[in-house]
Amino acid sequence: MKVLEKWLALLYPRVQGGGGREEECCSVCLMRMEAKDVIKSLPCSHEFHSLCVDTWFNVSRKICCPLCRFSPATILLTDELLL
Numbered sequence: 001m002k003v004l005e006k007w008l009a010l011l012y013p014r015v016q017g018g019g020g021r022e023e024e025c026c027s028v029c030l031m032r033m034e035a036k037d038v039i040k041s042l043p044c045s046h047e048f049h050s051l052c053v054d055t056w057f058n059v060s061r062k063i064c065c066p067l068c069r070f071s072p073a074t075i076l077l078t079d080e081l082l083l
Contacts, residue, residue, distance in 0.1 A: 024047070026047075026048045026049045026052050027046070027048065027066060027067050028048050028049065028052035028053060028055070028056055028066055029049060029052045031049070033047065033049065037049055038050040038051075040053050040054070042065050042070070043070065043072055044065050044067075044068050044070035046065050046066075046067050046068065048066070053066065
């Protein structure tokens with residue numbers, strides 16, 4: 001499982017602090033993202049609390065966005081086809 005965690009860390013970097021605006025909430029836990037929270041931004045530009053989206057990846061056993069279901073495998077396959 002450590003390999004998966006390292007791969008996820010590369011694909012989905014953590015950033016400190018959400019915007020703190022009321023309309024910005026984590027779609028996994030439905031709580032507002034505060035400036036002090038650790039946020040993970042996915043390639044599709046959706047943002048979640050880092051712990052929430054990591055739990056989503058582990059529980060669902062899917063590496064895709066909880067909102068739009070975008071998967072980084074799509075990018076990898078597309079890039080390979082272009083080569």
